[in-house]
Amino acid sequence: MPLSWAEARETAWRAGYEARGAAAELPFDAAAGSALAAPLAAASDLPAFPTSAVDAWAVAGEGPWRITGAASLAGSVPAPMGPGEAVKIATGAQVPEGCEGLIRLEHAEIDGESVTGPAEREWRETGEEAKAGEELLPTGTPISAPVIGLAAAAGHATLPAHPRPSARMVVFGDELLTSGVSREGRVRDSLGPMVPHMLDAAGARVAAEVLGPVADTLDEHVAALRTATAEADLTCTTGGTMVGPVDHLHAALKAVGADYVVNTVSVRPGFPMLLARTAEGRFIAGLPGNPQSAVIAVVTLVVPLLAGLRGLPLPGLRSITLAEHVPGRGPATHLALVDGNGNRLAHHGSAMLRGLANAAGFAVVEPESEAHAGRRVPLATVPGVAS
Known part of the structure; x- marks a missing residue:
């Protein structure tokens, strides 16, 4: 009995989520697009020291203030200030010890070696954004570019996440050409060049080489599935999802010991799609051979599966x-x-x-x-x- 489209999406996601790999501390590039597998906490106070919010004069004590000392620049530790002193300070620089106010450069009046103007506490206090050890984001938060930026600012070089699952593309069909124009009863393969880019965008780490076109025999289908599933967490195949005279996918799945997770979906176009899983926990997504139907299978089964494998929630519509x-x-x-x-x-x-x-x-x-x-x-x- 075909699953409803909504149920198929949920089933594929649940299968992926339950099979997601062990979380690890991953470099930012590898973690991007996954979900936090543990809470993100600040490794230090954020900011770690008082930092100026403006380009200004840092002043101490009562004015007018005597200009003295080198400017306080970002990336250096300034000397302490005494009463009546003023030093320039750049945005983002550490506020000197003893500083009691900042005069914005545009508000300052210079008279020889002294400066006057309205002094305000225009700096970010230590720990103003977060204290060391404070939870910044909970488990399950999608790892976006701003999350990576926050993690770096908070002192991290890695993030706890589920790695990108590996994927391999297998193209079935004697009728397919990999170059030139359709001719002599054979048609140009469009799915081999197209679908790997979709898998990459959906969060998979895709093998560059497409396997196929694979000949329309059961032995060749079985061999291709064994090769692909030995290397990849997810194998996407094209064609053969029906029961025609050269549709060998179902028999090949049985031969490699794969069980159905989803076998046909009540959707048009694209209903003869499937998702299976081997005894070793590798997934096989059977995409119909018609291009638009294959894309619908990617949207219906593969995108939710990959989200689950990376610890993400079912993608919303x-x-x-x-x-x-x-x-x-x-x-x-x-x-x-x-x-x-x-x-x-x-x-x-x-x-x-x-x-x-x-x-x-x-x-x-x-x-x-x-x-x-x-x-x-x-x-x-x-x-x-x-x-």
């Missing part, structure tokens, strides 16, 4: 207001290509990519319903596609 009517597809969820203005795109057949190349994503029309112009509906985006 955006929303969009439709500019025109989008029909339903009976008991199946309809994923309809739309542009950023909510217009349904032409060239939206499951074998076509022209519409997808101009799309903001797929408008989600629930089973047994339709969506009229002006209605706001969920939008499933495609990894690697700018929105």
Whole structure:
């Protein structure tokens, strides 16, 4: 029995989350895009010492103040100040011991060797943002660029996170060409060049070499799956998800000892997608051979799976207001290509990519319903596609 589209997303995510690898302290580049596997705490006070918020004169005691000493610059420890003294200080520099106020340069009046003006406490106090040991972010926080910046400022060089899962692409089909134009009954493969970029954008560490095209025999399918799953946490295959005369994927899955996590989804286009898992815990995502259907399988199964494997929550859906009517597809969820203005795109057949190349994503029309112009509906985006 096919799973509903929503249930398939949840099932794929849950399978990934339960199979996520052990967390480790990872360099920032490796941790980016995952989730914190432990709380992030400040390794020191933040800031670690009082720092000027402005370019100014640092002054001590009563004015007017006598200009003395070298300027206090970022990256150095200034000499202590005595009453009646003034030294220049740069934004971000450590405030000298004994300083009682800062006069902004633009507010200062210089008379020979003395300076006057309104003095304020315009500096960040030690620990103003966080005290040493204070929790900054909880477990499960997605590791974004600002999170990495905060971690660095707080004294860290690594973050506790689940590593990027490795992925391998396997392309099935005697009919596929890897160069030139379609000819003599054979067609140019579009999924081998396209899908790895989507996997990378969705958080996988993708092997550069695509395996295939693999010949349409059971032995070759089995050999390809064994090669790929020996190396990768996730293997994505293209084609063979039905039960036609050269569709060997299901038999190959049985031969390598893989069990189904999801076997077909009630969605149009793209329903003959699948997700399986080997006894060793490696995942195999079977994408339909039609390009748009394959992308829908990536959106439905692979993106949630990779999120789970990295300790992230199930990816949320955006929303969009439709500019025109989008029909339903009976008991199946309809994923309809739309542009950023909510217009349904032409060239939206499951074998076509022209519409997808101009799309903001797929408008989600629930089973047994339709969506009229002006209605706001969920939008499933495609990894690697700018929105």
